[in-house]
Amino acid sequence: MTTWIADVPTDGTVELRPDPRALDSLGRNHSLETALADLVDNSIDAGARNVLIRFIRVGTRLTGLYVVDDGRGMTPDSIDTAMTLGGRRRYSGTDLGRFGVGLKAASFSQAASLTVLTRAAGHSAVGRRWVHGDDRASFHCDLVPTAFADAELDRPWAVSTSPSGTVIRWDQVAGFPATDDPLQVRTFLSRAIDHLRGHLGLMFHRILAAGDTRIVIDVEDVDGGVGIPTEVGPLDPFGYPKPPPGWPRTLTADVGDTRLSITCHIWPRRSNTDEYRLPGGAENRQGLYFYRRNRLLHAGGWEGIHAPDKKLQLARASIDIDGDVAGIFTMNPEKSRVTAGPDFARAVTTARADDGTTIADYLQAAESTWVVSNRRATGQRRPVVPPGKGLNPKVVREIVDELPQINDQPLNILWAKFDNDDFFEVDRTTTTLRLNNRYRAAVLGGRRGGLNDAPLLKAVIFLLMENVFQGAILGARDKDNIELWQQILTVAARTELASYAGRS
Ligand SMILES: Nc1ncnc2c1ncn2[C@@H]1O[C@H](COP(=O)(O)OP(=O)(O)OP(=O)(O)O)[C@@H](O)[C@H]1O
Ligand SMILES: [Mg+2]
Incomplete structure (x- = not known):
């Protein structure tokens, strides 16, 4: 006989409201792409035919993001449930929604504030805002004036929010670069849009391919205008031309x-x-x-x-x-x-x-x-020296995928300071091909350099010269080739330099 008792006795209850800071823990597994996919789920559930994702740039700084759709919208009666954490509605057998947290969790994982502005057909527009932060003391949600909700819904989006639609607005997006440097912002944007296209194209490929919903991404310069939209195309992981016989x-x-x-x-x-x-x-x-x-x-x-x-x-x-x-x-x-x-x-x-x-x-x-x-594919191809430092990882992957490699030191292609005009130098002892730094700015044409810069030039150099790094000794033919390439490439590089100098 032990002292264990099967049922736990209780003598009353106490209500323990969650601390509002519990919101901070939401959506920690999200990235920008997965968070936006969650908002797109909601748009699709609302029957949207068109969804627009818009980055907002003020000056050179990215400040916010919108997701706009032409779905059913929400009525003034239903918006509070929608803003409630765990607020559920009745779901149909095709709905993507399920937990009643997606909108909030996705938004708070990315932005300091979430504003929802929405209009259902035959109803007036309505808006709510949640501000997220450490100083949150309650679960009070802000009411947005109808005039502002109307104004936001009626901005010139590429998607019509009349007679119904929804605008989700994120302010102070944490993952945006905290810099005004236009180059960094541009690089960030083009990568973010690329990732988004890939992720949304993949996750929604069946829905996009069926033509039920379109997703586009654009960028608005608040003092300029709206850039050309990028359409998210379906990315079908099973989109091969013809399967092997007998499959799938x-x-x-x-x-x-x-x-x-x-x-x-x-x-x-x-x-x-x-x-x-x-x-x-x-x-x-x-x-x-x-x-x-x-x-x-x-x-x-x-x-x-x-x-x-x-x-x-x-x-x-x-x-x-x-x-x-x-x-x-x-x-x-x-x-x-x-x-x-x-x-x-x-x-x-x-x-x-x-x-x-x-x-x-x-x-x-x-x-x-x-x-x-x-x-x-690769059986009849001549093996190459493995690609090493200085080559862009995408180029490396392509070379590794396409060509068999000899078991040897990888070939590095690096810029170096030369005390002559030669375009390159072959160093077989360290398996390194050096390029003369003097021509670097001209080759980059004003772009910023880095270890893996000039991917095109380096890929061409790799293909042309990798075989002089093979074998224990350098044959007469290799020596003659190196001399020939040196003459021609040095003339080409000088010409490049002259035209670059002439430009600036
Ligand atoms: N773009 C939208 N258009 C119309 N209604 C929306 C939109 N976005 C959210 N809603 C409403 O808000 C509710 C809450 O959305 P939320 O994403 O938080 O939860 P859910 O979609 O119900 O479930 P899940 O947590 O699985 O996403 C939705 O059920 C829907 O009624
Ligand atoms: Mg949802």
């Missing part, structure tokens, strides 16, 4: 009452298309793709079925799930990850296609497709 196959397994279907695809070969490469690189995008209501939640990874493997990069399998399935999956509240429980890996090992194909057969087929297609 659908494997099914029953887990309790749930039937799990895994559609196993194999890309025919590696490809240079955006669909194959995907944000993050194809090698990290092998594995499972979880969709919920046609929205991709999670792109790649094997969830315990297999370890990532370079040779499995042609394998991508899609699984349609509907939210959590007890014991098998859980979706995180940011809707950016699905976690599979131990029952999942077990279920997958029992999955079979109609013809008996198993997951092991699939992985095997994907691997042999990789081996065969790779042999075909």
